[in-house]
Amino acid sequence: MNEVSVIGRGITSFGKKEDTLKTMLAKASREALSDAGSPKIDAVFVGNFSSGPLANQEILGSLLTNELGLGDIPSVKMEGACASGGIAFRNAYQLVKAGEYETVLVAGGEKMTSEDTNTVTNVINYAMDKETNEGVAGLTFPGFFGVLANRYMHEYGAEKKHLAKVALKNRMYAKENPIAHFKKSTTIEEIMEARSITDPLGLLDCSPISDGAAAVVIQKGKQGVEVLSSGQATGTPVMQEVGDLLHIPATKTSAERAYEAAGLGPEEIDVVELHDCFSMTEIVATEELGFFEKGKGWEAIANGWTAHEGVVPINTSGGLLSKGHPIGATGIAQIIQIVDQLNGRACNQVKGAKIGLTQNLGGTGAYSVVHLLKKRGG
C-alpha cells in the first residue's frame, strides 16, 4: 500500500479578521507550501461550508489555485457542514493513496464575521434539514446540544460544572496557542455564570464565530507525518430521527472505520483533536471514540484524564471552544495540531506522542470524519 504523509502545514490566526476569505486561504496555503519545501502541486482541495451567503463568493478551488499561481491543475471545493475541512482532507488522502495525484494542497477556511450574528446563525442552520419540523420551528445548534446536555446530565449524573471544566481546559490550552481566538484567562465561576445561550449551555460552553484558514500539503511517500487511515460516516441531520440523544452514531462509526483500517484501537492513541463545538459535544465524543465508557466521559474530565498529562490528552490546541471555529478551517486545523504534536513542536506538547487522532463533526451528526496519524520511526 502507498504511504501518504503530511509534509507541510500553515495556518492563519483565528478570530475577527480584516482579511478576505481568499486572502486567508492563500496565507495559510503559502505557509504550508513553504513548510513542505515548495513541491510541485498536482491538485487543490478546499474545505468550506457556506461561502456563498457568508462571503458572496464560490469557486474557492479555482480562486485559490490561481491566487497561488499553481497553474491549470484540478481544483474543487468540498462541503460537509462543519466537517468540510476533514472531508476535503479525506478525499485528497484517498486520491494520493490511490496514485491519482502525487502531491495535493488541502486548504480550509471560513469568513464568518462580516455578517451579523443573526445572519450567521441562520446560515449555520443550513446544516440542518430545513424542510423538517425542526427547521420550520427554528431549532438551532446550541438548542440541539442543550437538549442533549440536559438528557446526559439527567441520565448519568453529570453537572454543569463538568461542562465548565471542558471549557476551562480548552481555554488553558488556547492561551499557549499563538493562533487561538481566545487567549484571556478565565475561571470555572466565570464559565458557570456566563450568559445563558440555551440551558445548561452558557456563552463559554459554545464555540465562537471566527474567521480563519488552515492548509496542509500531503504527498505519497515516507517523508513527514504518516496518515494511517481515514473513516467517514453519515448520520441523520434531523433530531426527530435520532434514536438516542446520548449517542452520535456518525462519530462512533467513523472512528470504528478509521481504527479498523489502521489496525489500531483507542487505547493506542496518544493525542486527540476532536470536535468540541460545545463543551457537551467533547464529553460525548470522548465516549463515542472509545476512550471512555458511555456515561463516564464527564468523570474523565472531572479526573483530569483528558488533560495533557492525562490518559488521553484532548484538544491541546484549545479546541473549537477557544482556538475558534472558522467552519471550513476546523478539520484542517485539527490535522495541523496533531502533526505539530507528532513532530514535537506543538503548543501544550504531549511528551512522546506517536499516534494521534482527529475527529471532525458536521451538523448535529450529519457527518463525522476521523483520521489517524503516526510519527515516523515512533
Add this chain to the structure above:
Amino acid sequence: MNEVSVIGRGITSFGKKEDTLKTMLAKASREALSDAGSPKIDAVFVGNFSSGPLANQEILGSLLTNELGLGDIPSVKMEGACASGGIAFRNAYQLVKAGEYETVLVAGGEKMTSEDTNTVTNVINYAMDKETNEGVAGLTFPGFFGVLANRYMHEYGAEKKHLAKVALKNRMYAKENPIAHFKKSTTIEEIMEARSITDPLGLLDCSPISDGAAAVVIQKGKQGVEVLSSGQATGTPVMQEVGDLLHIPATKTSAERAYEAAGLGPEEIDVVELHDCFSMTEIVATEELGFFEKGKGWEAIANGWTAHEGVVPINTSGGLLSKGHPIGATGIAQIIQIVDQLNGRACNQVKGAKIGLTQNLGGTGAYSVVHLLKKRGG
C-alpha cells in the same frame, strides 16, 4: 487497471418546478438506483453550485443519503461553479477506479427559480472573483461571453446568424427530449430578433434559469457503459487575466488530459455533450475540444457538421440552451445523454455511436472537466 462503468441513470424534468432541491435530488437518484438494479451503495457524491443562497440549504450529501435510506456511508457535496456535477462525477470515478469504493451514487441538482432573476444573477456572479475590478464593476456571465462573441465575430468573420443556428439546432433537439425545459419550436428569425441581453447575444442565445436534478450510479466492473477517462483543468476566473479571449484554456487542457488518458483523439468521438451556456460558448468549445480548427467552429455550425447526422453531433439533448441549466445537475445530465446514446436509447439517437464525450465548464473558464465514455463490445 480497474474498469469503471455507469450502470444506472435518472433525471427529473428541467424547468420551473414545485419540488424542493432535496426532493428533486431524491427523485433522480431513486430512478438511477432502480435503473442500476438497486445495488449496495458505498458513497454518495453530490454536485451543486450554491444551494446556500438559492435554497437556504447545505449538507446535500447527508440530506440525500438519509432521504434515500442508504445508511451511514460517506457522503459529500462538491462545488466547481457550473462544472460542479462533472467534478463530482470525476472524483467518484477516480475513487471507484482506485478501489476505494465499489459503487457510488453521483447526483447533481440546483433549485434556482425560488429567487428572483436579480438574486440569481447575483449568486451566479459568486462564480467570478468578487474582489477584482470586474467583480466590483458588475460584469456578468452574459457580459463576458458577449465580449468574447464580439471579438470572435470580428476576428473570424462569423455573424450573429451563426450563433442563432446553434440555438436553433439545440432547440430542435430539445423538442424530442422529454425532460427539456424548452420544447416549443422556434425560428432563426425569432432567435435573431429576441430581446438583447448583451450584444450580440439575445435571450435565446443564453441558457435559462432552471430547476432540476440528475443522478448516475457508477461501479467497478464490466457491466454498463465504460468510463474511459477523466480530464480536469483550472483556469483564471478573471477576464482581466485572460491572455486571449478567443481561447478557453481550461476547456482545451481538460480535453487533452482526457484524450491522453484514454489514448484517443477528437476524430474518434461519435457524440458530444458540451457546455453551451451561451450559443457562442458552443462554437468556441468545438474548437477547444479539437473538433474544428480555431476560427472554424462557426463554419461547422453553418455547414451542419454538428447536427446529429453530421461529422460530430453536438448537444443532442438540447444542451444547456434548451434542455435547461440547473447548475449542479448539468454535468450529470451530460453524462446521462451520452450513456443513453451509447445504449442506443437516446432522444435524437446517433446511429452506431460507440464513443462519447462530455465537457462541463465552470465560471468563465475557472474549471473544465471532460469525460470519455465507451459502449462495451462496440
